[in-house]
Amino acid sequence: MTPDLSVNFCGIKFPNPFILAAAPTTDDGEVVARAFEAGWAGAVLKTTSVEKEPVELVYPQMGAIEVNGQKLIGMVNIDLISKRHIDQVEKDVRNLKKAFPDKVVMASIMGSRKEDWQELVFRLEEAGVDMIECSFSCPHGMPERGMGSTIGQNPELTERTARWVKEAAKRVPVMIKLTPNVTDIVPIARAVKNSGADAVCAINTVLGLIGIDLDTFSPLPSVDGMGIYGGVSGPAIKPIALHFVSKIARNVDIPISGVGGISTWKDAVEFLLVGARTVQLCTAPMHYGFRIIDDLIDGLSAYLEEKGFKGVEEIIGLSLPRLTSYEHLSRTHKVRSQIDLDSCIKCGLCYVSCRDGGHQAILLREDRTPVVDEEKCVGCALCPQVCPVGAISLKRIQ
Numbered sequence: 001m002t003p004d005l006s007v008n009f010c011g012i013k014f015p016n017p018f019i020l021a022a023a024p025t026t027d028d029g030e031v032v033a034r035a036f037e038a039g040w041a042g043a044v045l046k047t048t049s050v051e052k053e054p055v056e057l058v059y060p061q062m063g064a065i066e067v068n069g070q071k072l073i074g075m076v077n078i079d080l081i082s083k084r085h086i087d088q089v090e091k092d093v094r095n096l097k098k099a100f101p102d103k104v105v106m107a108s109i110m111g112s113r114k115e116d117w118q119e120l121v122f123r124l125e126e127a128g129v130d131m132i133e134c135s136f137s138c139p140h141g142m143p144e145r146g147m148g149s150t151i152g153q154n155p156e157l158t159e160r161t162a163r164w165v166k167e168a169a170k171r172v173p174v175m176i177k178l179t180p181n182v183t184d185i186v187p188i189a190r191a192v193k194n195s196g197a198d199a200v201c202a203i204n205t206v207l208g209l210i211g212i213d214l215d216t217f218s219p220l221p222s223v224d225g226m227g228i229y230g231g232v233s234g235p236a237i238k239p240i241a242l243h244f245v246s247k248i249a250r251n252v253d254i255p256i257s258g259v260g261g262i263s264t265w266k267d268a269v270e271f272l273l274v275g276a277r278t279v280q281l282c283t284a285p286m287h288y289g290f291r292i293i294d295d296l297i298d299g300l301s302a303y304l305e306e307k308g309f310k311g312v313e314e315i316i317g318l319s320l321p322r323l324t325s326y327e328h329l330s331r332t333h334k335v336r337s338q339i340d341l342d343s344c345i346k347c348g349l350c351y352v353s354c355r356d357g358g359h360q361a362i363l364l365r366e367d368r369t370p371v372v373d374e375e376k377c378v379g380c381a382l383c384p385q386v387c388p389v390g391a392i393s394l395k396r397i398q
């Protein structure tokens with residue numbers, strides 16, 4: 001039987017868990033319509049504000065880390081919220097709901113005063129939006145106006161602002177998008193729960209400096225020779241996002257939409273396993289286009305079927321009981337490296353990394369065949385990470 005990919009998130013049925021995150025990708029209703037046609041279950045329209053809020057963008061906005069020719073391992077942006085104010089977003093919501101009644105249209109909002117937050121909610125509900133997401137989390141934009149992560153870094157401001165929004169929302173659920181640029185996410189997620197808001201979205205981008213131009217000495221992206229700290233997204237931030245999602249799931253009883261570094265169905269499954277009920281993607285569709293939804297859906301479906309699950313709902317949070325603290329990890333569990341010589345291409349990388357990485361447990365024969373000295377191998381798991389052909393695994397010896 002084909003597994004059921006649908007999920008219930010805050011009382012809304014999503015045909016699959018894949019949502020486009022708030023980003024330039026969702027800044028135009030016609031583009032979002034194309035994504036819906038491709039198969040995405042929902043979209044969070046790019047963060048909007050009331051008409052009187054000036055939004056002045058700078059260019060260029062993006063930079064990236066390339067590793068061994070692989071592009072966009074990490075991407076930084078210094079984009080802000082949308083230049084398109086609520087009047088235009090209202091129209092997008094109306095058009096999208098008319099054309100795609102079964103898709104989930106979510107709108108992201110940001111305000112600087114209570115009246116603005118509430119006006120945004122009234123107008124979006126009136127336009128027919130399905131869910132409101134509040135950005136308390138842009139790492140670089142508008143702190144002078146009390147907007148962005150200034151709110152999401154402070155539990156009191158988070159609770160107060162989420163309450164304003166929740167108070168105004170008469171019909172639709174409210175989700176608060178959190179920033180990872182905090183020491184501890186738990187008090188912030190608790191503040192959301194206390195406010196009465198319905199869900200959290202984690203995470204927005206991670207504050208970072210992507211690089212420096214060695215000729216001009218300007219931080220990147222360089223705006224007329226000057227730069228700022230920006231928001232890092234893409235595969236590089238997945239471990240940070242998984243940490244935050246799992247931490248919230250273990251400590252606060254609130255539905256979570258997971259986001260940060262998801263590019264493949266495997267990434268998405270990991271987020272579901274640590275407690276996310278839906279997943280959002282931004283950098284991956286910006287890089288590869290909307291068509292990745294085919295692979296996301298096919299991969300998730302095949303995985304569930306192979307593992308014998310009837311649907312997505314069955315795997316949500318399955319890994320959480322396996323997260324523990326260091327003192328509770330087994331001291332008797334022992335593993336050793338083993339090399340499959342049929343796949344080994346004798347590159348010597350494992351030999352070098354074990355030798356200089358601390359254990360000197362791999363020897364190279366004259367013909368460059370690697371041999372593990374089981375007496376010296378502690379099973380640290382460095383060599384399987386460096387082997388370019390996956391010839392090394394760990395075997396359990398105790």
Ligand SMILES: Cc1cc2nc3c(=O)[nH]c(=O)nc-3n(C[C@H](O)[C@H](O)[C@H](O)COP(=O)(O)O)c2cc1C
Binds near residue numbers: 233
């Ligand atoms: C260019 C760009 C613009 C973004 N704009 C917004 C935004 O307007 N509102 C928001 O909540 N998040 C915004 N984000 C953050 C993304 O929605 C997402 O949380 C983040 O990029 C991490 O996900 P990813 O690794 O899949 O990209 C933006 C991200 C990028 C790259």
Ligand code: SF4
Binds near residue numbers: 362
């Ligand atoms: S597991 Fe660690 S100690 Fe053992 S061979 Fe590999 S790198 Fe060396």
Ligand code: SF4
Binds near residue numbers: 370389390
């Ligand atoms: S890193 Fe892998 S391919 Fe290279 S020598 Fe070691 S086992 Fe062989």
